[in-house]
Amino acid sequence: MGNVIGIGAAPKRKEDQRFLTGRGNYVSDIKRAGMTSGVFVRSPHGHAVLRGIDKSAALASPGIIAVLTGDDVKADGLGGLPCGWGISDAKGVPMKEPPFPMLAQSKVRFVGDMVAFVIAETPEQANAAAELLAVDYEVLPSVVGVLEAVRPNAPQLFDDVPNNICCDWELGDKAAVETAFRKAAHVAKLSLVNNRLIGNPMEPRAAIAEYEPGTDRFTLWTTSQFPHVVRFLMGALVLNIPQHKLRVVAPDVGGGFGVKQFHYGEEAVITWAAKRVKRPIKWVASRSEGYVSDRHGRDHVTEAELALDENGKFLAFRVNTLANMGGYLSTFGPNIPTNLYGPLLGGVYTTPAIYCNVKVVFTNTVPVDAYRGAGRPEATFVLERIVDVAASEMGIDRVEIRRRNMIPKDAYPYQTPVLVQYDSGDPMGCLDGALVAADVKNFGVRKAASASKGKFRGLGYSTYVEACGLAPSRFAGRLGARGGLYESATVRVHPTGQVTVMIGTHNHGQGHETTFAQIVSDKLGVAFDDVDIVFGDTDRVQFGMGTYGSRSLVVGGAALSKATDKVIAKGKKIASHLLEAAEVDIQFESGKFSVAGTDRMKTFEEIAGAAYVPHNYPLEVLEPGLEEQAYYDPVNFTYPGGCHIAEVEIDPETGTVMLVNYTAVDDVGTVINPMIVEGQLHGGIVQGVGQALFENAVYDEGSGQLLSGSLMDYCMPRADHMPMMKVATHSTLCTHTPMGVKGCGEVGTIGSPAAVINAVVDALSHLGVTHVDMPATPNRIWRLLQNASLPAAAE
Amino acid sequence: MQISFTLNGRPTTIEVEAATLVAELLREQLNLTGTHIGCDTSQCGACVVHLNGLPVKSCTLLAPTLDGATLLTIEGLQGAPGSNQMHPMQEAFREHHGLQCGFCTPGMLMTAIALATEKKDLTEADVRHGLEGNICRCTGYQNIVISVMAGAAAMNAAKGE
Numbered sequence: 001m002g003n004v005i006g007i008g009a010a011p012k013r014k015e016d017q018r019f020l021t022g023r024g025n026y027v028s029d030i031k032r033a034g035m036t037s038g039v040f041v042r043s044p045h046g047h048a049v050l051r052g053i054d055k056s057a058a059l060a061s062p063g064i065i066a067v068l069t070g071d072d073v074k075a076d077g078l079g080g081l082p083c084g085w086g087i088s089d090a091k092g093v094p095m096k097e098p099p100f101p102m103l104a105q106s107k108v109r110f111v112g113d114m115v116a117f118v119i120a121e122t123p124e125q126a127n128a129a130a131e132l133l134a135v136d137y138e139v140l141p142s143v144v145g146v147l148e149a150v151r152p153n154a155p156q157l158f159d160d161v162p163n164n165i166c167c168d169w170e171l172g173d174k175a176a177v178e179t180a181f182r183k184a185a186h187v188a189k190l191s192l193v194n195n196r197l198i199g200n201p202m203e204p205r206a207a208i209a210e211y212e213p214g215t216d217r218f219t220l221w222t223t224s225q226f227p228h229v230v231r232f233l234m235g236a237l238v239l240n241i242p243q244h245k246l247r248v249v250a251p252d253v254g255g256g257f258g259v260k261q262f263h264y265g266e267e268a269v270i271t272w273a274a275k276r277v278k279r280p281i282k283w284v285a286s287r288s289e290g291y292v293s294d295r296h297g298r299d300h301v302t303e304a305e306l307a308l309d310e311n312g313k314f315l316a317f318r319v320n321t322l323a324n325m326g327g328y329l330s331t332f333g334p335n336i337p338t339n340l341y342g343p344l345l346g347g348v349y350t351t352p353a354i355y356c357n358v359k360v361v362f363t364n365t366v367p368v369d370a371y372r373g374a375g376r377p378e379a380t381f382v383l384e385r386i387v388d389v390a391a392s393e394m395g396i397d398r399v400e401i402r403r404r405n406m407i408p409k410d411a412y413p414y415q416t417p418v419l420v421q422y423d424s425g426d427p428m429g430c431l432d433g434a435l436v437a438a439d440v441k442n443f444g445v446r447k448a449a450s451a452s453k454g455k456f457r458g459l460g461y462s463t464y465v466e467a468c469g470l471a472p473s474r475f476a477g478r479l480g481a482r483g484g485l486y487e488s489a490t491v492r493v494h495p496t497g498q499v500t501v502m503i504g505t506h507n508h509g510q511g512h513e514t515t516f517a518q519i520v521s522d523k524l525g526v527a528f529d530d531v532d533i534v535f536g537d538t539d540r541v542q543f544g545m546g547t548y549g550s551r552s553l554v555v556g557g558a559a560l561s562k563a564t565d566k567v568i569a570k571g572k573k574i575a576s577h578l579l580e581a582a583e584v585d586i587q588f589e590s591g592k593f594s595v596a597g598t599d600r601m602k603t604f605e606e607i608a609g610a611a612y613v614p615h616n617y618p619l620e621v622l623e624p625g626l627e628e629q630a631y632y633d634p635v636n637f638t639y640p641g642g643c644h645i646a647e648v649e650i651d652p653e654t655g656t657v658m659l660v661n662y663t664a665v666d667d668v669g670t671v672i673n674p675m676i677v678e679g680q681l682h683g684g685i686v687q688g689v690g691q692a693l694f695e696n697a698v699y700d701e702g703s704g705q706l707l708s709g710s711l712m713d714y715c716m717p718r719a720d721h722m723p724m725m726k727v728a729t730h731s732t733l734c735t736h737t738p739m740g741v742k743g744c745g746e747v748g749t750i751g752s753p754a755a756v757i758n759a760v761v762d763a764l765s766h767l768g769v770t771h772v773d774m775p776a777t778p779n780r781i782w783r784l785l786q787n788a789s790l791p792a793a794a795e
Numbered sequence: 796m797q798i799s800f801t802l803n804g805r806p807t808t809i810e811v812e813a814a815t816l817v818a819e820l821l822r823e824q825l826n827l828t829g830t831h832i833g834c835d836t837s838q839c840g841a842c843v844v845h846l847n848g849l850p851v852k853s854c855t856l857l858a859p860t861l862d863g864a865t866l867l868t869i870e871g872l873q874g875a876p877g878s879n880q881m882h883p884m885q886e887a888f889r890e891h892h893g894l895q896c897g898f899c900t901p902g903m904l905m906t907a908i909a910l911a912t913e914k915k916d917l918t919e920a921d922v923r924h925g926l927e928g929n930i931c932r933c934t935g936y937q938n939i940v941i942s943v944m945a946g947a948a949a950m951n952a953a954k955g956e
Contacts, residue, residue, distance in 0.1 A: 017889075679892050720927055
């Protein structure tokens, strides 16, 4: 028997062996007998009328099996892709929700919109046939930017969506905010852009679909973060396949970051097509195809105003945002820039009045949806930037202005004016820890050293909070969620005492196979090696909502904890019978059931054995077997947060920003595996640094062409972009999750963009620079410097 | 056309199309799916293998060029003879949490081993520069850099024995 490895330990990951030896099982690795190849034909135009498709040449191509178009979808009477959230405006008028067909019908609305699916014997033959498909487009002008899309006379994507506005959403007390602004001693104003991003998980999306006529069952293997949700949305709402006739498998998935948490049209088309051609079909996206079809993230244009009294206390915050939805509503689309944005505008501060208006806008671009952080990085960026602007304008130190407005540790639980109530936190403690870890007191020395080399050094802070652990279903339902957001876990104890856990979250890098096994090992006292975690297969796992919004440990872990408690409770009943003692006298500790105050005991294995070999067993009151299931729906979000401090050095000759130091002190609640938490923080921070310094999805206005459509054009962070980061945790426990966990998957991405840009602005502040939009590329900085007068300090 | 080459220590003869890429040959014809394809512009490095001892992106190499060559893929990595261990670089990645989703990992390992073979005393800057052609979206690179330095040290120690 191996070791019990519990909560707080850092065992090496169970999942690593297969990945390190090239034995992972990703969708593109899977082969099925008789498998064919599918290729999507996509619109090369941002906006066009689809006048007709001539299949004849493609159908004459060698190896061709079928060519399917929107007309075939229509002929089969199939639905379009559903949106999982329905938001409303201030008057309660529901958002405009135009249909999102699986394959385009009558019009295409972004470059990459799918117009046909071509199936052939081999990928080469499918590609060759796709080239021969004659699609007749009547090209229309495209509109790609939100400011342009809401202008009078802008191209209209949908006849019944005037000005391309899907929803004019608001949150907060507008009148109270206006009153506070009238009394303000100072008002800070800021206009900013939150740049459009492309998630770029390293594994491109892929799918294989198969239909078995003998059982009338479908199987879809897909690169998904939530296979059960795909089964539900696609089976029940798109293809009319009964849930018990549809199996969705998401095996090893090579990163998600949100990109794989939507139900995509490709999944529906390939599953539908598999029955039509009666052969398995495989589709693997190329990276370039991913750029024009993976859902994008962010893309806001915002005007913000912060009202302060003469001491720098925040009186009110007003934010007006235009948020890009792209050409159609994706699964979570309208929820991201509204419900996951507005409620976070309070940040870690006591701002008493907040008002937020978000115009959700259609454009001729890839649909925009959640990308790591989803709404919360955008909120943090607006707030943490304007706090710096206010501090600078009022001549107050940036740390001091934060301290004056921070929620004190003893003020929790803290009700914000924007719906959410933070249960616990200690932002001041995180700030204090980060100031020491970042050696801020010697920053002046480092700045002088940089200046002596002709470089500008800057320091930037971001003190932030986020809401994760999506989500309390009742709360989400009030905000427009069309589904529940609980999680489920089954703990199956085998007759020999080993344990298999079936859980509805999905592991695509987060280390669930390790962390969840630690929870079971800790609670049941069984060996870590004797616990396996099963996920990603709707035939094996009962149900689940999947992995996104830092929910896996918070919501899934809670379901697992609850199911484990049920196993212990049943074990106590069995033990009470076997040990001939009252159930209330049975204690369970370190894998042993014992009678209090005696040395009479049964091991966990003995109880498991008795449950499956019920010769001496209380059959009149208990069923045999030892397997328990739990569903958990959280009562509140969790609120991780912290303080990030970035230090940059800018070369005025080239405009290059080097990130030279990075420190994060984060409150993620209870840490189950510190090694994995650190890894999540590292990765999250670098994705945020990517947004701040490198990444930008750029469209050409008018043509709607994506100009940053490959890894050659879209700059991803590389190893030599980063210094060694210092990350630490300063945790307060969540008061409402079973283990006190808060989640750690997104904090890095949420806290870091503001820290980096605040550092860049600080480095350039002596030139009168008050804001720099992301990404702070050498080109952008160099141009800024050419427009400023270079002072002697740089020489 | 028929080509013959040494694949992970074994002589291999196979029929290939002239336009087949080495990455496709490995994955589709030889069922060695540890070599991954993460992009179509030779940027990501998920497909790195060793051709005649040097790291190459197998997505940019045509299969016929393998004729007579020696190819090492992730599946061919081995620890010390007779041990149960993986290659020291694989062990270092596990020890230092140098992987998350695992998709970039085979390419990272192949590049890392080549780096460590090429230069004895790798600095952090050498490693960061040397990994420029391999993209990881999960780890933020920090633990990969730590893993490569530890793995390189272990490879040097093993050579010294």
